[in-house]
Amino acid sequence: MISMKRFTLFGLLIVLLATVAVASELFKEFPDLSEQDIIENEPAFNYRVLAIARVIDGDTFEFWLHIAPRLAYFADVRLANVDTPEIRGDCKEEGFRVKGLVEEFLAEAGEIRVKLTGYSFGRWVCIVTIDGEDLAEWIKENKLTKAYLCPEELN
Secondary structure: OHHHHHHHHHHHHHHHHHHHHHHHHHOOOOOOOOHHHHHHOHHHHEEEEEEEEEEEEOOEEEEEEEEEOOEEEEEEEEEOOOOOOOOOOOOHHHHHHHHHHHHHHHHOOOOEEEEEEEEEOOEEEEEEEEOOEEHHHHHHHOOOOHHHHOHHHHO
């Protein structure tokens, strides 16, 4: 009886280790992704957001993306084509205000989609759409950019 328990535990341990090895391959990041890869595989780089893990500032987020059936990916993403005030910069009050407004906008969203456009400094660069509206354009239209709120920080 004892040897059967050991055999069963050993078998379960092997299955667990194999599962972890396969899962880690599925969740690895792709730092060598090129613009051409994205252009050629556009549908494969357009994902629905399952959950917002964290809003870091007005243009940087952590999302759980729906990659495929029963497969999610935790992604650190930054908006393409826009720059908002940093919460750690000289203009941090505006940075916190923009972060709060973007959090509210995301909280009210029905569907959030992320289109990956590149990879830079350890995070995905992307276009985020909220119910079909481009988040970067919404930020620009509402004058929440660093250039508008904190021009002195750009120097």
